[in-house]
Each structure stands twice: as C-alpha cells, then as structure tokens.
Amino acid sequence: MTDFAMIKEAQRRLEKHSNYTPLLNSPFLDKIAGKRIHLKAECLQKTGSFKFRGAWSFISNLTEEERKGGVIAFSSGNHAQGVSAAAKAFGSPCIIVMPKDAPEVKINNTRNYGAEVVLYDRNKEVREDIGLDIAKKKNLKLIHPYEESLVIAGQGTTGLEIAQQVQYKGITNADVLVCCGGGGLISGIALALSELNQNLKTRPVEPENFDDTKKSLEQGKIVTNKNVSGSICDAILTPQPGENTFKIIKKLCKAGLVVSEEQVLKAIALAFLHLKVILEPGGAVALAAALFLPQLIETEQVIVVGTGGNIDREIFRKALTFLDV
C-alpha cells in the first residue's frame, strides 16, 4: 500500500528527470467561474501527461536485472507513452497493449519512444488478460496503470508540487479537482495532500456515463459503468475504480463531479485561448468542472489538474469551433 514516505522516495528518484509543471491562471477564466482557478499543467510533463511520473517511479525502483528483462503495460495511451519513454531511458525492453481505437498520436508516440505495441479490441477483449498473458510468457514486469503502489507513489509527486505551489501563492483553502479513471493520480495526490495540507481536499471529476468513482463514493462500494467506450475522454474510461485506489479515495476524497462532452470541449478551447496550453479531453474534465459547475464547489480557490495534452488534431479542431460563436 502506498504511503507518504513512498511518495517522497519517488520524488527523489524523479527529481531532475520529470518536469516541475507550472500552476497557471487567467483572470478571464476566473470571470467565467466566479472563482480563482489554478491549472496544474501536467500536459507539459514529459510525454505530455502525468503518467511519466508513475512509470519512472516504478522502473527506477527495479533491480538492474529486472530492468534488463523488460516491462509491459496496458494503456489507452498516456501510461503507454510514460512507460515507453521511461523504459527507453533505462534501456529496458518494453511491450505496450493498447486499444486499436486509441488516438493516433498516442499510438505513434508510444512506438516512437521505442516500445513494441500490441493492439486489441476494447469491446471484445480484456486488456488485463492480454497483458498478464504476455508478461508471463516473456517474463516481463507488468506495470499496472493504477493499482501498482509505486505507480500511485509516482503520481502522488504531483501532489507534493501542488502543496508547495499553493503555499508559495498564499492559498489557504481550496478544492483540488482531479480527473479520475482507475484513480492512480487522485489517490496519489490525496495521500500527499492529506499529509501536507488538510485544507486542500481532492475531488474526482469524470465524464457523463463514466462516473463510476462518483457513484462508488456515494454508495461506499465499488460500482461499475455500463459502457466501456463511447466518450471522447479516452484517457479515463476505466470500468470502475481500482481496488487499491478506491480504498484511498473512499478515505480521503470529497464528492465527485460529472461533466458533459460539450463542457469538456469548451474547456479545451478556453485553455487554448487563455492559458496557451493543449489539453486532451480526459485532461480537461477538471477544468470543465471548475468553469461550468462552480455552484457545486464550495471554495473560492480551485486547483484543477490538467492531466494530459495528447489530443488528435480532429478533436482539437472540433473544440476550437466553440470559440467561433
């Protein structure tokens, strides 16, 4: 089980290798929300998403021999790129199992970082089974995208930075909105903040029809989504929260929020216009919640994590059309 000490350890291994991402804001976004919004721009992290942190945390902790043996991961694309890039830096062979409908940019980049990509059908096959099968046959270390404690510790380093940045800016009290798929990032951040600053409360944000974490929090037990595909938020379409992550989320997180696809696209457009960063749909849900659901947020200051920027041009162009009206 991940604890605060593991997050601090992960930070020591990550230092000098990950980007310390900025906390950005714009008076124009604040005006829309009627609150002060701070975007933690993890889209500027290496490989374009926070996932690099967890991947590096895991691989940097392997023995020399384990690294030589190689690693495997299943991922819709951001964990894929994070693992592929970290594996390359350590000289580890790497196989990534990805859904064949993953964004082109994510599949291409994963290959370009040096991994072998195995594609599967999201509606017919179970990625865990494929991953475990190959891992066993080839004796590879499987890096679970959110249930692995070292991965959660790596993602939690985002929380260490947030706590430091919030202190520097003199923010005393804020909700911290984090998009939620399997829950690796939010549980890592929640662990870090619960230790460092009790006035920063994490809340999961999910797209419509994929609000398994919100429902699980409400019912106090793990609830599963009906659908497994059919949202533009490809990065966070897990069927349910992880067993390990939900234990942490249940203990430390406040109520979840749900945003529509249109709200997500508008948030992407507004991040372009006012923050000058690229967010992908899954990475924009927290910003969308802060902008369009301020009535559901009690604090005056809101931290939102912009988790990734690996978006296909077609969807980005669609988002920009919301500025034309």
Place this chain on the structure above:
Amino acid sequence: MTDFAMIKEAQRRLEKHSNYTPLLNSPFLDKIAGKRIHLKAECLQKTGSFKFRGAWSFISNLTEEERKGGVIAFSSGNHAQGVSAAAKAFGSPCIIVMPKDAPEVKINNTRNYGAEVVLYDRNKEVREDIGLDIAKKKNLKLIHPYEESLVIAGQGTTGLEIAQQVQYKGITNADVLVCCGGGGLISGIALALSELNQNLKTRPVEPENFDDTKKSLEQGKIVTNKNVSGSICDAILTPQPGENTFKIIKKLCKAGLVVSEEQVLKAIALAFLHLKVILEPGGAVALAAALFLPQLIETEQVIVVGTGGNIDREIFRKALTFLDV
C-alpha cells in the same frame, strides 16, 4: 541605460507577480533538428507573453502619484496586454494605441484587462506620434515597448531564469535564439547572460523581409526594413532595431537568423504536437530556426524563447494543416 543591477532589481519587483516559465523539450523535436532543443515557454507568462515582465518592471517603479496619473503605450498587442494588465493591478488609468489589423484576440484582451484602446492604420500613421501626442495632452507616462530601460530590465529577467534553468540541467554551452522586433527582449536577455554565463550566446531570429536586426548586425549600423506590414509575425514587425537596444545587441549578440512563414507555421504545429503549448507566429520564429536551420547553429544544445501565444484561431488552424500531410 539598462545594466545587470537593474535587471536584478526588476526581478525583485516581479517576484510573486510573474510566472517562472518552464524550459520544455521533446525527443521528437530533437530528432528533427539533430540537436537538443529547450523551449523557454514565455507563452505561459501572464497575459500570454513575456511583455508582462517589462510592463510590470516599469509601472512598479513609478511613484504613487505617477501611477494615479496613468500610463500609455503603443503596441501590436503583446506589450498592450502586458501594460494593460499591470496597470490594472496598480490601479493606473491606461490607454493603448494599437494597429487596427492587430489580431482580434489581442485587441479584445487588451480591452478586457481594462485599457482604453485607440486604433490606427499601420500603413498611414506613425504610432509613436499618436502615442506621444496623447501622452502630452493627458499627462500620461509613456511606456516605450523596447527603448525604455526599465522595460529592457524587465524582459531581462527572462535571462536570469534561463541561466538558472540551464545550470540546473547541466547545460554548459548553448546558443540562445530570441525573436527580435525592436529588440527589448533580446537585449535584456543578452545583458543578463553576459553577466551570468559567457557560454550562452544570444542570437536574434526574424521573419523573411523583416530581418533589420540581422542586417544591422552585419553592417554594424541600424538598417531599416522596406515593408512595415505583410507578415503573419505581427508581434515583431518593427521597422528597425531601437537605438538603445541596438547598442546592446551590437556588443553582445551573435549573427542573426531568418525563417520563412512556412517554417514558422510548421513550428507552431510541432509545438502543439510535441510540447503542448500554443505559440503565436512571432513567438515561434526562434523554434523554427532551431528546427529548420540547424546547420547554421554551432552548439549541440539550443535554447529558444517561445515569446508569446496570442494567436488568432484562423492562423492556428492553418498551422495545424501542416500536420495533415
């Protein structure tokens, strides 16, 4: 005349008000250039460009009475936004003289930060005359976009950050490419780096047909462009280097580089794809030079300043089409 002490003073006044912008890179960009490229992402600066630094440096140094009297500036749009936002923070009345063909986003934002905007025709009128005239009539402090020593000092704080970031990353020797209009930013950065790290040499980058600084450096005296409009790089279309800035540039900068409009648009597209930041045309010329003119750069490591991100959607969409081929 600006000196290193003034830059350090400006940094003290700016601290806690400006963003310390990250130095970003991508192995995919490095592969294109055959060099290690580091982008200083000043597009993530407040108001979307480095100009906030110089504006804050100037207004924060005024007396209380002068601030109450108000300020005026002429600008194609980034200095406009920087001055407008800084003036608002200090409660100063503010008038901005802008060309009527400036990007819509820049005119709108300048107004939204609270300034009164006076539009003029770039081909028929001289902005300096309009600005000086209003300044005299209304007794406003004129903030020259690049000849004012406190503005140069403010822009120079970018150089202080670059020197610190370069040291942290263990870079020992690099060319520092900076786009160049009137030369306020490059002269500030050159002053800072000449004091802190002699192995970081600044070089101006300009768009085709607006290479007045490159030619001025070659001829050892100020040379003027034939055209005053007709480039997408609106932010850096000054007719010639400033008198004050050229003294610094002549003493401290290496040879200039020139990029085409197509190279600029491609650089904008590649920054979207691999760095997840928005660059405007004028802000992308240094990146374009590093990517497409590596044979003209001697160092293995290249710092490029991505100076601004205030781009109209139409041009951004045009840039994205370069990814479609």
